[in-house]
Amino acid sequence: MNAVISLVAVVVLFLVGLLGGWAGILFGVIIPYLAVALFLGGLIYRVISWANVPVPFRIPTTCGQQQSLPWIEQAKVDNPSTTFGVIVRMALEVLIFRSLLRNTKTVLRESGKIAYAGSLALWLGAMMFHWSLLVILLRHLRFLTEPAPFLITILQEVDGFLLLQVWMPVLYLSSILFLVGLAYLLFRRLASPQLRYISLAIDYFPLFLLLGIGISGLWLRHLSKTDVGSIKELAVGLVTFSPVVNNTINSLFFGHIFLVCVLLAYFPFSKLVHMAGVFLSPTRNMANNNRAVRHVNPWDYPVKTHSYEEYEDEWREKMKGAGVPVDKE
Amino acid sequence: MDESRRSFLKGIGVAAAAAGLGCTFPLLRALASSGTPAAGVQTRQLCMVIDIEKCLNEDLIKDCTEACRIEHNLPGGESDPERQIRWMWTQKFEHTFPDQAHSLTPKELRGEQVPVMCNHCTNPACVKVCPTKATWKRESDGVVMMDMHRCIGCRYCVVGCPYGARSFNWHEPRPHIKNIRPEYPTRMRGVVEKCTFCAERLREGREPACVEAANRITEGAMTFGELSDPNSKVSALLKTTRTISRQNALGTGPNVYYIV
């Protein structure tokens, strides 16, 4: 049910986007600007609001041995004690989704034993999806920049090289990986009863949205082609704040771009914001140096203290009189 | 090995054997249909008849090969003869027809240069082996065609053809073409090419360039036409004169005939 709601929502959004064929200015200019503004503004707002949350403690609840006595080997990546270690751990998390590698599947054997088997599928699907998304985003820079940077051209050529001359125009490897990865991520939620049970409409929605974007993009490139020059003119116009909407652009493009706008606008207010959130994850971005560096709890209020020194200062004469030994004469 | 496992393995074996046999049939069919046309179906086949005696003329040979070279933008000036792109070339009589030559072969033929080209075989060895259908026998006229856009450059056809009719583009051909004729494309490095009976001219109803050039010097040196048409000039010629073709025993069914 949740999946159906999301699917319908995405289809409706796509159909709304098709209207862009008649209202080019609205769908080609106003909505994209609004979406980008929401995306950037929302992301900054979210990050700053996270930044304002006090962090009471360093959180050492990570795997691996923390830094200890010199003869006990420290797990330098899992439990770093230096900023460099934190950077390595964060980079591994962001670039290769290291924590997903720890994904295990619990299986109840016939013998009644519980076994934990490694499961690479989620990691593979996630890697495929995220990395090809990055490549696709970078490839799209050819529309947003004029002239396109050299490196983008190389990326584009390499992406097409493996599957060269498979289709006309050349089919990109990243397009295929993107759709396969997404399809797996969706299938995973639908196939397992446990996952289906915990999946909400907002879990399906981004998947369908991204699938919609991917399929409409592929469709636009390979099946229902349009005037790429005009699209680039619009895109370049948008980034130089002098947009021109040409009437030679077909509706499918507006469907595609509208879904992208929805994604951008929706991004900061949904689970997708993990893009920024991963950097602020307290178990990933702090060195475990509790024993070496004093961490002051920001919630601490100034406690009224009375040290022994002060105590002695106050009572010294009386203590001397009573024959109690004192530190200072 | 317990009983259940044994029977399981047996089952696997039977299934594998069945699958193997099942795969064999389409394979055999594909094999059988790769060259020879199905029996009873009259397919069109173009062919060429070359009169060796009339071709024993250096000017004629030069004109023919030059015409072909210019027509198809073939690169020239290759220092290595084994790396030349050849659509049409000449070779000694006894090399061309090793099964016809003997120690007393007439003097006027011995050592003479005979024009040779792709035989557009009825059962082409090159077509059978091409893994991508980049070369195939065109059903509309029996020409063995090449698709340079699809060739992967594996050179299996070069190895497979017993006539040496195929050339590979070892290097970029363009710098070696003197005057590029814009009407015909050049080739890309790394693909195989060969004579196509001037497919681009056939399309317009013209004869191949070599035939045109040869007949300009000696009428009847080369005759081109439809083998499958009983009323064509070539059919008449083949019916009335003694002709041979190259390496007939190989079973390729060459369609370039020579009047001795």
Add this chain to the structure above:
Amino acid sequence: MSKGIIIAGLIVFLIVATFPVWYTSAAGGSRPQPEPPARDAKVFEGKEYRCVEDKVYMTGNHMQLLDNWRNLVVREGERFYTSEAGEQYEMSLTKTCLKCHPERDRFCNKCHDYANVYPTCWNCHVELNGNEPKGN
């Protein structure tokens, strides 16, 4: 994490995310217009002056059309193409297309460079007036 780092991170993110804005503004390219076809081309003698198919279709689908032509000519041995308007054209890049658009620098490359695509047509096919083995 200290706020300084977070702010710095946000600034870096903003700079990266707005890359197309400052890059394109600085480079400042505008859309090049392909040169209109030569009107004296012989192919169109006696016919209304226009391309094989209408312009909007051609801008989007010329690569598919050429690919189909190639297959039909090379693989099927066909020669003529009947357009939507019912007119016949010879399926040939050189004999049909290049008659009106003789130079790729003045026509093809205008859009191809702008859209950053580099098809390999010219590795083999030749412009009518020259045989310069240039790139693309």
Add this chain to the structure above:
Amino acid sequence: MSDTRQDRITNHLTRPIIKTGRAYYGTLVLLVIAVIWGLIAYIVQLTRGLTVTGMNNNVAWGMYITNFVFFIGISHAGTLISAILRVSGAEWRRPITRVAEAITVFALVLGGIQILLDMGRPERALNVIFYGRLGSPLLWDVICISIYLLSSLFYLLLPLIPDMGILRDNPDIKGWRKEIYRLLSFGWDGNPEQKRRLEIAIGIMAIAIIPIAISVHSVVSWIFGMTIRPMWHTTILAPYFVVGAIFSGIAALILAMAIIRKVYKLEDYLKPIHFRFLGVLLITMTALWFYFTISEYLTAGYGGLSEEMHVLSAKLTGEFSGLFWFMVMSMTIAFIALVFFRSKHAIGATVIASIFIVIGMWIERYSIIVPTLTNYAVPSHEVRIYYPSWVEWSITIASFCGFVLLYFIFVKLFPIISIWEVEEAEEALGEKIEVIKDYMPGKTSATTES
């Protein structure tokens, strides 16, 4: 079976994985340099075309295709031998199966790469899949080799599972390696149910892999055999290639074993007896190879078809006679070494024989491919001999180094001798004795009656 023995074996066999010496890194660097050099040579070939090779329109296939056939041949070392030994229940196989199976996988990878190296337009490789002609032997190869690669990879990984479990639980191993072992152990905890299933899976694979392996080399030979070229178009070619493949495969296996034994001091596991047994197999294959070779050349020479005589005389007395007779001499030396010196110097004799066989078999592949191409069915010009260019040499050397490199990395990550299989040997011994007792007269047991 005592735990101490098990521990000793485990410690011994995991040591190469845990401890890495300086020599290892040194060799690694050398291999990587060689591979990079090969890559540079390949980039030269990519940018300038196959003109940088020594091939031409006559000899359109050269060193790359030779390497291809050779590597595919070597690949039979493994899987086929280990499968045959498993199926036939040869107990002495236990320490050598992994060495063999790893050869298969890496040789296949390198063999497949050779075809890509040889292509004029490698970026169109997928055309073979999208527009494939089922009638082309090259496509049969693509299909068979892919299946073989997948199944031999599977066959390598299956018996690795229990070892992965052992390494996963090893406290000395940490970090990303532990994660690899955890993933590859697939939740192995050694319970009887798991063991039973693993045995079944390995059993099925061992049987399935034999026809696959034979099909692969037959199909490789048919690339040549299906053409109408003299000395290629013979019915003997497929079995000749299969025999040659197993032959060179065993030789490669012996060399790999000898090196591993020396470097990792595994004298206690790879014993002279293993070499002696493999030596017997090798004698059989040498004899078979001679039989096939004589049969092939005698038939061609006696029949005397003029086309075939061109090629034959080029090999026996002509421009390729040097290579040809060197090959024959290598095989003879190998045969002599095996027959007369194997019993006294098991390792020395088999290793020397193997070196000659590996070189001889590479030359055999070369002298099957090149002479036929050089001597045209219809010679149209002066015969010119093909000499590989520096690019081909570089890429070839890099390919062999790449093969060794892959093997090197494998040895560092996985136990090169199957720990659990060796540990299990004693249990199996008991079963074997029971079986042997059954053969003997005077005793009937339940198993023989049923």
